[in-house]
Amino acid sequence: MTPDDATPAPFHDLEQYIALPRLSGLVLAPDGSRLVTSVATLDPARTGYVTALWEVDPEGHRPARRLTRSGKGEQSPSFTAGGDLLFTSARPDPQVAADDDTPAALWLLPAGGGEARVVASRTAGVSAPRAAAGAPVVLVSSGVLPSATDADHDDELRAERKKKKVSAILHTGYPVRYWDHDLGPADPHLFLGALPGVGGVQLHGEIPGVAAIPEEVDPAITLRDLTPDAGTALREQSATLSDDGTTVVATWIVAESGGGHRTVLMAIDTATGERRVLVDDGESSFGSPRIAPDGSRVAFVRESRSTGERAPAVTLGVVDLLGGPTHQLAGGWDRWPSSITWLPDSSGLLLTADDDGRGPIFHLALGEGDSAGTDGSDVTRVTSDDAVFTDVQISPDGSRVYALRVSYLEPPVPVVVDLAAALATGAPVPATALPGPTTSPTLPGVLTEVETTAADGSRVRAFLALPHGAGPETPAPLLLWIHGGPLNSWNAWSWRWNPWLLVAQGYAVLLPDPALSTGYGQEFIQRGWGAWGQAPYTDLMAITDAAEALPEIDETRTAAMGGSFGGYMANWVAGHTDRFKAIVTHASLWALDQFGPTTDSATYWEREMTPEMALANSPHLFVENIVTPMLVVHGDKDYRVPIGEGLRLWYELLAKSGLPADANGETVHRFLYYPDENHWVLSPQNAIVWYEVVEAFLADHVLGESHTLPKTLG
Template sequence: MPHPPGDTPVFHELFAAHPRLTDLALAPDGRRLIVSVQRSDDQGTGYVSTLWDVDPAGGREPRLVTGADENVFAPAFAADGTLLFLSALKKADSAGSDSDPQGVALWTLPERGEAERIAHHPGGISAFTVAGGTDTVAYTAGLLPGATDAETHAGLRRERRTAGVNAVLYGASATRAGDTALGPDEPHTFVLRSDHAPVDAGSQGLEGGGDAALSPDGSLVAYTRAEAGRAADTNVVVVADATTGAERHTLSRPGHQYYRLAFSADGGTLVCQRQREETYDTEWRVTLVAFDLASGEETDLLPEFDNWPWPGRAVLSPRPGDGTLWFTGDERGHCPVFRRDADGAVTRLTASGAYSSLCVTPDGAALYALRGTIDSPPRVVRLDATGADQLPTFLDAPGALGPLPGTLTEVHTDADDGFPLRAWLTLPEGASAQRPAPLIVVPHGGPQGSWNNWSWLWNPWPFAARGYAVLLPDPALSTGYGQRMQERGRGQYGGQPYRDLITLTDAALARDDLDPTRTGLAGRSYGGYLANRAATRTDRFKAIVSHAGPWNLEALLNDTDLHAYFLKIFGDPRTRRERYEADSPHLDAAKMTTPMLIVQGGKDYRVPVSQAQGLHNDLRRYGVPVRYLYFPDESHGIGVPNHIRVLYETVLNFLDHHVLDQEWKRPALL
């Protein structure tokens, strides 16, 4: 099939350079709405972030926030309406002699005035939160072992730098998390008032992540802490005095972790997300819980809610005494907004789209959010705070996208166990019974996840611009289909999820506008695992792309940052050999015949490079056509704009060669 003239280069440039909306913040009086916008830099080697002022009423065009240069992000408002943000903006220090880079600092910007740095820390600040009713701010920054404050921390950093030492001495804690090597700094929560020096409210543990909250009056600070000696699946919620740092409460539950903390408007309740990770015998479960700070009692706020929504951070009513809260959660290919009333009743406010970054107005009557879909990047919207299944009002903001090169529909079928399955399907322009389109199947990562939102990586529309249809399936272990969807896939990574994937592929190919003789499969992370599993079980696909996909599960267990997680799912390989033998693709390497493209980041700690190396070696050993796209400085995803360009060009050229029988074209920069 010929390429639509001019479409492919346009889409490659679009996905690398198009503005991306990331964070939303509403002023306490509801008059200002700030959105953070990322754009590619001029060289295409990174992103710069700016802040835009959006009219909450929708009456005027958005305007760039002046007084804050590029690379400002994480906007929030102080109680008096002053804008706060994080940035690595330069500011001369009076001492001038310490060459230690300060990194990201906390800044304020009044509506009319200049930006002022109010908090900085050697090595930088990673996150912050504000109190709803006072000038109190809490931020997360690191301290080296032996440091008691920022000054001694700076001295120790200076000593290490002078000695040329970057070694880390670990104990029983994890050494890596996501794409980050942990240590030697340990995250601490610092509380800052305008008339006091920062108070160290306590350590979050080496694996802490900057999750903190302040009570509206600024008297209490809450944060999560990972403690040495505790199981990796358990953390502690600490509630401390914001003035002295003295701990008031410590809250935990064996086998559970807590995230995304928020105080009620009266400061008497702490609401957070509680997560129980999947094991071989139990399903992953996430809910919202409330801690009564007077009694210490923990209450599940969603005990009967079977959406399995993976609820996001709860947004609580700003009115004291009002127990209403809002949250988002996956639901059958969408991520709606839900309202929970004080009596426990839950109402779905939106029927379509995927929402994030919720903000509630001071009177609790309206919500602002970012809304994305499979066919639209996130946009700023306004919602009524009470109406069920409403359509949003779109506000004028950067990030809108023009027409796409195709259409979006759904595929429905039943699994081999009778469970109803669904998937999104994008169709290129011109697909018909007379001109059926080739199909690329793209399973999502996770495995707990869902295709319900716009993605800048493995987005279907560059494929549609090239003439491909793309199936985005939600197999077993996907979120938003009730707890039964988790039960179906528990303990069988390559079992029911793989069978669901094939069932949905068959259902899609029953359409007369798709060509069953020209199909490919491409996945990242857990989707890459399913791609590897398919390579050892079927020859129905003409090409397979595996991006950061697990290959040898026993080797992965010892090398990944999620060692404890995978150990719970598969068990000790010395005593649970049958689980690895059932699900590890590398044991069936001799069955592979389909040409494969491997994509891998050299700094991927989740699925380390050894997995890609092992797959590459096995494909070469068995004479299977293979290409290996390696990004030495990327991690589990691909983040550099120019690398995203290279990724799409390489993948599409590989598919064109094997699925469409076209001549192989090596990307110019490779």
């Protein structure tokens, strides 16, 4: 299939593809009158993305309008109780001399119109603003150096490090890095500030010790450190602020012996800074706290501690905000909640969860008693769309839900759901798209599904993206794409791993959910736990067999691809079958005994990766069996799967595989190395190179064609 020369589809032109606007996030004003989302677009040099804020009409009548514009972009929108819009940005403050190293400050865009202005800043920058829905206060996060005694001292220490170009970090605990960045020397603290009294909306009350700033006063916010002795407890954690602004509930790291840790829920009084442990069972980790609008209870997610034999279980719980026993909710519901949103009257919850290749919105009714909502039968599905829903927002009267809807048929779009109708009828309803700031691109193929039954009787399903025209007379070559995680599901649009780019090249792309995938129940996860090379592998081969049996597929031209855990599986596949013509392995685990201690979260992985598990499931032990050409891709800034995995894999392919380098050092394998990329390869131009190299490698070995490599490789 070839595109029209005059109007090439974006999936046939990588420069057009990376230029597609990318929408994310959604927040609703407390009075329900305004919706705001974020849109990332290419910068003028086409080497990065800049994010702007856009307003979407909740009624669906008016087109979306752009609210912000700057070279640095704007992030983390949050509405105040008075309707003003807060956000963070590193763009220059017009009242301060410009500085290229300007940290992100807190900005306020008045509800009644006018220019946005800086209302709070710190030399360390601020992030993640959360304004109370019914009080004039805002919570932000900001870094503080460990020996700093106050804000001025923190500034002095930072200036000294910068002047002397000192980058050293002295750690006293674990972990020391996360995904793609180093932890420390500063650690995040939570800061509280009183908001300017603008917006024209009557606020619900005052917070003891936090006086609202009158409109006529200079709108600068004084930030007060709520957690001066937090240490490392708030690293990579989250917090929620009660509607009345009196209480913060934050996830809080508790260190354990051997470098391990668990996460508890900590309640913090905003007037005094006093804190108390709200939820901790001494073993599990707790997250996603959400305080009920009436301030009575806190809903949360509990993840049980895994072992080498037992997979973690993710369940829903609730506790009184004043403390007391916790109660499990929806105990009979065999899904993992991924987000929690309270109904405005605190009578129930809206949940999202992976479910059979989708991610619907669900409703859980709660009552007055502790036993309310404990039965999984109380969970009912709200949305009927074959899609995933994120960023759930509820109208003040509880009749409508706003969210982002995303699937393999379209990238995220803002939608509205008639919640009142769904609850009245007890039947799921479709979402209605709102006029958003982006349009969905035309796809170069069609999406279908494939199912099969594994040897143990388990149902295994997959999405299959087919190019237009694929059929018995013109069957398409097949690409098996294996998802990462491993606790994950192929169910939503990805800008980085987008199957439609390969479909545009004529391939059929198979997106399976093997054992360990979420959305199919706890037992489906348990099937692959601690045995990655068993059920996950045999599930993948079974679903590939089912796809190859279709008349639209050419079973003689196949390849396998995967990233992260999917890269691990690609490596395992390479050492256990020769059925594929080529294999692409991105950011992949190779030697499990090496990976476990060097990843950024070794204490988590060692629970599953016992010495016995690593010995039985490590791909590097089967390198001699590899007779398939492999393309290895790895970024040096990848801390989740450290570069040592890619380096060792590359060397051992050339030295020990069934297709070693010849006497002249030549090899059919290839290594695409990124010195400055992380786990995902995020730079637009590097992403183009990624796809061009992958396409050329597959064309060579699967199609028997020669593709020109990108000039930017030199």
